[in-house]
Amino acid sequence: MSIRIARSSCFARRVLTPSVLRSSLPSLRNISQSSRISASPLSSLSSTLRTPPSQERRIHNSTSSPPPSPPVDPSTPTRTAIHAAQVEEALGIKTPTNYGPKGVQYYPQAHEMGKPSWRMRYLIYGLFAGGILFIISPSHSPFKDHVAISMHSGIEESADLVAWEKRRATIAEREKAPFEVPSSSMYNEMVDYIRSLQLSITQGIEELEAEVAPRGVTPVKFLQDSWERANNGGSGTSCVIQGGTVMEKGGVNVSVVHGRLPPRAVAQMRADHAGLEHVEAGESLPYAACGISLVLHANNPMAPTCHMNYRYFETYDPDDLTKPIATWFGGGSDLTPNYLFDEDAKHFHQTYKDACDQHGEAYYPELKEWCDKYFYIPHREEERGIGGVFFDDLDPNSAIHRKSEKFKDVGPSPADILAFVKTLGDSFLPAYLPILRKRYNLPYTEEHKRWQQIRRGRYVEFNLVNDRGTKFGLMTPGARVESILMTLPTTARWEYYSDMPAKDSEEERLMKVLRKPIAWL
Incomplete structure (x- = not known):
């Protein structure tokens, strides 16, 4: 499991990789298997808080300490919510003090970050490839004259390159020859x-x-x-x-x-x-x-x-x-x-x-x-x-x-x-x-x-x-x-x-x- 910390409103994130979490395991031993953190076993971490998904990405800056989290029913399914300052203290991470509503910072999962579905990705790739084919087509391209000129210039440049390579070969042979003043x-x-x-x-x-x-x-x-x-x-x-x-x-x-x-x-x-x-x-x-x-x-x-x-x-x-x-x-x-x-x-x-x-x-x-x-x-x-x-x-x-x-x-x-x-x-x-x-x-x-x-x-x-x-x-x-x-x-x-x-x-x-x-x- 990896936890992504949203550091700003444009979703600049810091990833806590498994290696980082393993190194901090003594501070996180009581994370529950249900992907939420209970307040009772760890005094250094906040209790979980149920918050509507619509508020999850509302992040604003605050320079004051986060207010204490209100008690919630542990039996109620919640999203992962941790006080940012406590995460920093537990993991030894310095992050901006960005607290969401009620002083809680949220770490949404990757699928909640606006990632397009696979169908949408294929559609975008197809439209892009089709546009490229249309542009370079000699019969439809508005730049067909330019393409023709570029191809002609490329032929001339190739000829110049061949001539230059021959000249370089001549110079190299001459410099290897015995030289008498x-x-x-x-x-x-x-x-x-x-x-x-x-x-x-x-x-x-x-x-x-x-x-x-x-x-x-x-x-x-x-x-x-x-x-x-x-x-x-x-x-x-x-x-x-x-x-x-x-x-x-x-x-x-x-x-x-x-x-x-x-x-x-x-x-x-x-x-x-x-x-x-x-x-x-x-x-x-x-x-x-x-x-x-x-x-x-x-x-x-x-x-x-x-x-x-x-x-x-x-x-x-x-x-x-x-x-x-x-x-x-x-x-x-x-x-x-x-x-x-x-x-x-x-x-x-x-x-x-x-x-x-x-x-x-x-x-x-x-x-x-x-x-x-x-x-x-x-x-x-x-x-x-x-x-x-x-x-x-x-x-x-x-x-x-x-x-x-x-x-x-x-x-x-x-x-x-x-x-x-x-x-x-x-x-x-x-x-x-x-x-x-x-x-x-x-x-x-x-x-x-x-x-x-x-x-x-x-x-x-x-x-x-x-x-x-x-x-x-x-x-x-x-x-x-x-x-x-x-x-x-x-x-x-x-x-x-x-x-x-x-x-x-x-x-x-x-x-x-x-x-x-x-x-x-």
Whole structure:
């Protein structure tokens, strides 16, 4: 037996199943077999009450306790009637306090809930099915023209689906085939340059470590880790240094890779490159890319972190790998101090301005502004550092070239852009090494070290949340995660509502510049 509790006038019910009743059996042992509850054996339940069926479904809300039930003749057949509050107490159920006439709530059986008979149900089903048949009949339907059009459209859609399936099969077969990159002269020249730049930078840092290492201590050197991508997808060399006198951790990576860009990466690039507009949605794209990327984290909080990256990208027609459809350069370098020394900032920016001015007077101000915008941390509303130079998607058609007198009428050639990138790359050691020499051995306190760790936390946030290069690398199939995350420091710190920076402190002075970048030159 199940008792349905009518909870509202629209017959929202709670069913007391046999399992619930069994669990409450000690409280309901004296329910009579005649489906009514006697008042005498159970003090916690109400006595039965004879009530006309017409009043049975009249339910109204009441916030007061139900009045006591009048005595009735137990021999008289009655419907099941129980005080709601007593049922709740006995069964441990919380239901709305809805009491019917005389404070009694009724629980009608299923057949009393307005359920249609089986004859009525079959009649309804028959009328419904007949109406459907009438509507879809070509000779009677008022929508027969629409049905015909829909059928014709369905045939066209089926044809399109077959064509799309064939196209997908072609793409799948092409992606399984061996993939060899056609080596353009520009690509090969860029590869040779970044490998030589990696060597010169690692040698420069190692020479500094050897120069300042304490007597009797073996200077640290870069660990070289050469690797190859799966399926003959390229190779690279990661050079990592840790635990030095100057460097806590640093890495200089070179990657020379090729493969097929996943559709989501192609979609990201399509907005910035006109040559990719005609690539079909959902299709991968053959590419070749080479680049150098470095990040150096110093031990001393007074010595800044520095980042540099230069890369070259080529994409090819999926049906003709000898035909590049879009090529571009990107990169730059920026300085991230924990404590601000104006002379360091001016030296760094002046070095890169001199390099830019060799190719056009408009490059430095444009790339400096671009850098400030790119290395902005939106969720912190501050810059990652004090900037430098930055550019992306740079090709002969980029508008930035026309702002220099040299390229006012005719834009640069790809060879001109490569020469520009080489000049910037060669400026890294002159821009950064003199700063390290001055700051690596300055005295510092535990509070200075604590602030360094907090600023490194910001560095990590930008790299993992905002940096396009990190996100692109992690979404590329076969990515070498260790090399991508090499840029992260060994240690960082996050404090909940930190008390740093204090008012009028050196830390606050830095934050003012990070929240509102300034012109250093």
